[in-house]
Amino acid sequence: MKTGRSTAGDTKARILDATEKLFIEVGYEATSLRQVTSRAIVNLAAVNYHFRSKDIMMHAVLSRRLDPLNARRLALLDACEARWPGHSIRCEHVMGALFVPALQMARDPAVGGPSFLRLLGRVYADTSPFIQQYLLEHYAPVYDRFFDAFARAIPAFPRRELGWRLQFALKALAGVLAGEELANLLPAFTQGKQMSDAHVLAQLTAMVEAAMTVAQPGADELSALQSVFDLVEQQQAAQRASMQESEHAQSAPQSANCAALEATEQEQASHTAAATIGKARMSARTVRNEGPSRAAVTSLSVRAREPVSFPSNPLDDWMRMRTRT
Template structure:
């Protein structure tokens, strides 16, 4: 009997530590939280943390895994179900549904975090710590690959580089909303006091992301338009030269517009723009000869499957969208 009591007490202590770490991570982020804060909130001593986890890093690994492992298992199961049902008819909406639906279901379950679950996901996706990013990239790379490939099949007209950019922007925006403490109050305000079920919420999320993912590639006229806008913004910094009689402002805009038109997407579907820098999404890639445009992704490295997924979806699949 005494053994059972001791075991139950140890389990309660471990759960309290994990709960405290989760709350502080949501509120403060990885870098700002300390073991002292965790032990104080969990009402345990530092020895208890060392006994159960060994270090802050190991504790955070355990804290994330206990939520995200199940989430990603459910996501993969649902994606496989859609794949089996639809095959080549798999749609962008189904892939997004496989991302969103399990997250919403788990957020309704108080045993796995309840209402705080979505905020945990948002914080995990947006936390700037290299430690969090590296953990997510390494621990859930296979899931990221599955979803990136599914998006590629559902959106075959998009070059992989372009798909990477769009997923990064769309999921990043969604993650920022999830991480906010006022998300629920905003939903209540926007819905004007009316209840919003999962179908309505998923439809709103998916409609925005689908529109972003399916938007046509920018053509020469659009690039020229934004080049002119940037030129006008630059001209404001050189107003002194212009007022002195320089007539170089308009030609400067025309030159930028022409350059933008030259960089417009080609008939083969390429973006025509420089690849995204590798350090925009992940640690600098190994140096070496760049692959051809047919086999290289947005970081200019040869495609092996996991690289683009680690770069694009670490904040979406390791715990989105």
């Protein structure tokens, strides 16, 4: 029966394993505590109990793998520098001290396992501020030691020139290691032949060293690339001219249509104004003509009125006659 301590240890290990796998698959930013609890089959309280935050949990994931790796790297570099002191050390020796411990840990499930190289590649390739800060704090002394060794192995370049070349070469190699196609890449790389780790590393080192030691571009290389830039500018200028011609061709009919429409509207406005003036004039003439006619009709009506005679009443006639007598 498991004790409480072993159970707590198993839970913590499951959380770290789940976090490591998620980090390899999706990177630091996309790894969430909800995903970790789901994959580790634990609740959020267990994560908070062991680590308190995502950052602390990720620190534990990286430290348990990279701290032993850096210790092995520095120990092997010390041995190489003791064996090949000064400028007698070669680039292959420094690359061996950098990657042989990683290959060994990838062979040992107890300290890394098959996914260890992908973890290492993800650490180099991840651009999140958290990972970059972690590398700055934990890798700076290791990087300085290896940079000095590379500078002695490749003395032809200034340190600043060598710095960005080394950064480029290691980032490129890290991108290959972090990719999911690594398992298919190595068999294709070896072309079906049985190769030792030393042989595989020698092939990779040759490509990295070529990127680090390639000569500065000469006048011919610069002229060839400049001609490509000039060609791009010519294509863009031709595209801009074509677009301007197309816009002009489209705007010309539109301008003609607008002018015709404006003329039509002005003509309609003139016709409307003329019709309005004509109606006003006709109304004025009608008013002037109707004035005398109405007066004549009124006068005629007044003159035409005659006294109205009614039939005489015999009683009235008798009264008038009696008054006279």
